[in-house]
Amino acid sequence: MQASANNLNNTxxxxxxxxxxxxxDVHAFRDLYNAYSGAMYNICLRMTGNTADAEDTxxxxxxxxxxNIERLENAGSVTAWIKRIVVNHCLSHLRRKKVYxxxxxxxDIEEDKAIVDEDNFAWTVAAxxxxxxxxxxxxxxxxxxxxxxxxxxKEIANxxxxxxxxxxTQYMRAKDKVRQIIKQKK
Numbered sequence: 001m002q003a004s005a006n007n008l009n010n011t012x013x014x015x016x017x018x019x020x021x022x023x024x025d026v027h028a029f030r031d032l033y034n035a036y037s038g039a040m041y042n043i044c045l046r047m048t049g050n051t052a053d054a055e056d057t058x059x060x061x062x063x064x065x066x067x068n069i070e071r072l073e074n075a076g077s078v079t080a081w082i083k084r085i086v087v088n089h090c091l092s093h094l095r096r097k098k099v100y101x102x103x104x105x106x107x108d109i110e111e112d113k114a115i116v117d118e119d120n121f122a123w124t125v126a127a128x129x130x131x132x133x134x135x136x137x138x139x140x141x142x143x144x145x146x147x148x149x150x151x152x153x154k155e156i157a158n159x160x161x162x163x164x165x166x167x168x169t170q171y172m173r174a175k176d177k178v179r180q181i182i183k184q185k186k
Contacts, residue, residue, distance in 0.1 A: 014078055021069045029066055036079070037062070040086045046144045047090035049133060061089040087149060091159055094141055131181035139174035146171050 017035075020028030037058065044054035044061075065085055072081055132140060145151045145159070146167075153171070157164040 018069065018072060018078055021066075022072075032065075033062055036082050040082065043083070043086050043144075043149065044090055046132070046148060047087070047141055048093055049137065049140060053093060057089050057093050058086070061086040064089070083149070087145070087159070091141075094137060097137065127182050127185060128178065131178040131185075134181060135174055135177055139170055139177060142167055142170040143174040143178075 017028055017032055021032055040061065041054060041058050044057045045051065048054045048057055061082075065082055068085075072078060132143060135143065141160070142156060145156045146153065151159070153164050153167045156167045160167070
């Protein structure tokens with residue numbers, strides 16, 4: 001039974017796959033990698049900003065996953081477990097590259113409540129991806145963790161060892177920068 005991204009929500013298939021991995025079944029490891037590597041590569045690419053770093057980070061993460069699969073107690077949470085390892089490897093990579101997060105304390109951050117005229121606002125997915133890609137690494141990291149990986153500001157602050165207000169500021173500045181980049185390209 002080969003796992004694919006389409007049937008990983010099926011707990012029986014996931015339990016069986018993890019069980020086989022824990023027994024050292026190399027085919028199960030391959031199936032696990034094939035099932036998750038595409039989605040996890042996208043996380044790595046969004047966070048690192050380039051293909052070489054994304055590939056290296058993904059490889060390091062899966063090596064850790066394979067070494068530690070026996071520690072996974074609940075196969076039903078395998079997706080969250082793998083994602084956490086991948087995100088942590090991405091964050092380690094960014095720390096090694098000395099990504100800078102500007103500390104900000106005691107600043108009130110207002111949520112952006114601007115009304116957008118969608119008819120006159122022709123953002124395409126490609127333009128947004130390109131704008132995110134050229135963001136400074138600190139902005140890009142916070143934006144990706146919040147929007148795409150759905151971590152809370154508090155969780156991101158803990159991951160990055162920065163204050164929650166800094167996370168909120170970095171996120172707001174990232175959104176503003178994306179808007180500026182796209183408007184300049186129009």
